[in-house]
Amino acid sequence: MNWDRYFLQIAKIVGTQSKCYSRQIGVVLVKDKSIISTGYNGVARGVPHCEERNQDELRICPRNLAGHGSGQGLHMCLAIHAEVNALLNAARMGVCTKGATLYCTCGIPCKNCLGALINAGIVEIVCTNGGYYDELSPWLLENSDIKVRVIGW
Numbered sequence: 001m002n003w004d005r006y007f008l009q010i011a012k013i014v015g016t017q018s019k020c021y022s023r024q025i026g027v028v029l030v031k032d033k034s035i036i037s038t039g040y041n042g043v044a045r046g047v048p049h050c051e052e053r054n055q056d057e058l059r060i061c062p063r064n065l066a067g068h069g070s071g072q073g074l075h076m077c078l079a080i081h082a083e084v085n086a087l088l089n090a091a092r093m094g095v096c097t098k099g100a101t102l103y104c105t106c107g108i109p110c111k112n113c114l115g116a117l118i119n120a121g122i123v124e125i126v127c128t129n130g131g132y133y134d135e136l137s138p139w140l141l142e143n144s145d146i147k148v149r150v151i152g153w
Contacts, residue, residue: 003033004126004151007103014038015105019049020079022061023070023106027082029090029122031100037093039086043078050078071110071133082106083113087120099123107131108148114140122146128153 001009007028015026018040029037043049050062063073080088083104090097098121109117109125110133117125123146130150132138141148 004103004149007035008105008126008128008151008153010035011038011103011105015040015082018042018082020061021050022064025082026105027086028103029086029097029100030103031097036095036097036100037086037090039082039084039089041079041082042085044080047078081110081113083109084116087116090120097121101126104128107133108137108141110134111136111140114144114146118144118146124149126151 007030011026011028013026014028015024018024018026020041023041025041027039028035029039063076066073066076068076083102086102087097100120100122101124102117102122103126105128107127107129108114108131109127114137118140125146125148127148127150129152130148
């Protein structure tokens with residue numbers, strides 16, 4: 001197995017820790033073929049997730065229940081995206097992310113995550129599909145130094 005597939009497989013396993021009813025996304029930050037941080041989509045440490053917030057015990061994303069699709073109705077979601085959680089986990093442990101590669105089990109990150117990744121010094125994103133999360137992501141990538149590679153499953 002090559003390094004890309006190896007790190008994407010680990011990112012997939014990391015994503016299984018997500019309690020999100022909508023999507024389970026995993027991320028691995030790598031520098032010099034070593035993992036420096038991981039993250040998955042979910043609420044902040046110690047904050048109840050949807051299962052504890054829902055009164056009706058339905059295991060359905062509140063955004064989906066309200067009719068919102070992927071990337072819509074985010075004002076109803078307390079989750080932090082996996083990409084940002086990986087950066088925050090690195091910061092919490094005092095690990096420098098400048099020059100790192102991000103492996104993610106999703107398409108090209110949203111504009112908010114891309115902004116954070118650019119400022120954190122991420123140099124490359126390796127994702128499992130080439131779809132854009134929102135319409136501003138292509139512009140951010142075109143105007144940054146981050147390289148993107150898509151490795152299909």
